[in-house]
Amino acid sequence: MNLPNTRVSFDLIIVGAGPAGLSFARSMADTGLQIALIERLDEAAIADPAFDGREIALTQTSIEHLRQLGIWKHIDADAISPLRDAAVENGRGRSLLQIDHRMGTHDELGMLVANHQIRRAAYRAVREQTNVSWFTGAAVSAVDCGETRARVRLDDNRLLDAALVVAVDSRFSETRRMLGIPARSVDFGKTMLVCNMEHTEPHAHVARECFEFGYTAALLPRNGNSSSVVITQRGEDISRLMAMDETEFARTIEHLLRHRLGTMQLRSTRHAYPLVAVYADRFVARRYAVIGDAAVGMHPVTAHGFNFGLSGQALLAEEIRNSLRTGRDIGNAEGLARYQSRHRRATLPLYLTTNAIAKLFTDDRLPARFARDTALRVAERLSPFKRAVVGTLTRGSARSVLPRIRPAS
Numbered sequence: 001m002n003l004p005n006t007r008v009s010f011d012l013i014i015v016g017a018g019p020a021g022l023s024f025a026r027s028m029a030d031t032g033l034q035i036a037l038i039e040r041l042d043e044a045a046i047a048d049p050a051f052d053g054r055e056i057a058l059t060q061t062s063i064e065h066l067r068q069l070g071i072w073k074h075i076d077a078d079a080i081s082p083l084r085d086a087a088v089e090n091g092r093g094r095s096l097l098q099i100d101h102r103m104g105t106h107d108e109l110g111m112l113v114a115n116h117q118i119r120r121a122a123y124r125a126v127r128e129q130t131n132v133s134w135f136t137g138a139a140v141s142a143v144d145c146g147e148t149r150a151r152v153r154l155d156d157n158r159l160l161d162a163a164l165v166v167a168v169d170s171r172f173s174e175t176r177r178m179l180g181i182p183a184r185s186v187d188f189g190k191t192m193l194v195c196n197m198e199h200t201e202p203h204a205h206v207a208r209e210c211f212e213f214g215y216t217a218a219l220l221p222r223n224g225n226s227s228s229v230v231i232t233q234r235g236e237d238i239s240r241l242m243a244m245d246e247t248e249f250a251r252t253i254e255h256l257l258r259h260r261l262g263t264m265q266l267r268s269t270r271h272a273y274p275l276v277a278v279y280a281d282r283f284v285a286r287r288y289a290v291i292g293d294a295a296v297g298m299h300p301v302t303a304h305g306f307n308f309g310l311s312g313q314a315l316l317a318e319e320i321r322n323s324l325r326t327g328r329d330i331g332n333a334e335g336l337a338r339y340q341s342r343h344r345r346a347t348l349p350l351y352l353t354t355n356a357i358a359k360l361f362t363d364d365r366l367p368a369r370f371a372r373d374t375a376l377r378v379a380e381r382l383s384p385f386k387r388a389v390v391g392t393l394t395r396g397s398a399r400s401v402l403p404r405i406r407p408a409s
Contacts, residue, residue, distance in 0.1 A: 192230060
């Protein structure tokens with residue numbers, strides 16, 4: 001690829017200023033590295049992002065990550081809702097699997113925070129840094145990762161180079177495609193509608209996953225008598241829900257939820273997202289790495305998407321710090337290979353398991369319904385299994401990384 005020679009040099013280029021990308025930039029706060037942060041949105045949209053419907057279920061380990069990075073302190077306390085327990089129901093309101101926080105070591109399984117709140121808090125933390133140069137309202141048009149430097153061309157023809165490019169540009173990463181890195185994807189053929197609703201019955205801070213016949217409903221408890229409601233159906237059914245007026249929509253949701261939470265009212269805008277899971281064949285290339293959804297885009301049923309994004313950026317940050325400590329190039333192949341190996345080991349088993357669960361629990365054929373009913377009843381009786389689930393939520397997959405990340409300045 002022939003790119004002009006005139007360019008601005010950095011140590012590290014981060015493509016994507018979503019929550020995972022901003023968290024990674026924050027992880028580099030005290031390294032002395034000069035960072036270029038590229039984002040399609042303009043800075044005003046990053047500083048004060050709009051509500052997008054998505055609520056993030058954070059594990060205890062992810063919360064500790066955010067505390068260490070100086071991000072958690074920027075989230076308003078009233079925007080944080082505890083996830084005390086969880087229940088899985090398999091049609092007709094039958095609660096077959098209960099996950100109790102008392103099997104763990106915390107007063108709750110985790111916390112629920114809206115995606116836009118995390119993004120706003122991460123922006124405020126990164127804005128405190130003096131080693132970040134912002135390139136907002138800009139898209140990457142070309143990437144060239146050479147032996148000694150990586151070069152990035154923006155759509156306005158500005159040129160940047162660095163020792164390492166880290167892409168956090170969504171599960172449909174354009175930079176990943178530019179470098180010819182394939183990604184396996186699973187299109188579940190469904191669309192997810194998300195919104196916030198008030199209701200007359202209390203939720204007791206219990207998260208519910210309800211696998212009904214023909215659709216899936218998730219209820220994530222927010223503070224007060226309010227929940228994030230997630231309905232997964234065929235695209236045409238979701239389109240009808242999106243087109244309803246607020247009164248018809250509320251009555252329809254009450255029916256779909258079998259009136260579990262009483263009378264309901266819509267309290268936010270509605271948002272729809274296609275349900276596609278993605279796993280990159282490689283997380284690294286020469287002087288290039290992917291983290292966040294660009295590496296692993298999870299089905300939301302196990303609520304590990306952003307949690308994996310945080311643990312992945314922590315693993316890569318650890319390798320970069322090791323390289324700096326030993327005087328090595330931060331884009332060295334050995335460090336990137338270690339990051340890839342560790343992140344794949346941490347994510348691939350749950351990625352495959354989650355997809356299998358999603359397929360089984362959205363299959364309405366009689367054998368599948370019988371199989372999942374049996375599986376849930378067996379799981380409910382297995383205390384070691386349930387303790388392992390609680391442990392995953394309260395300890396997280398990146399527990400070993402935490403002591404090795406120094407607090408950001």
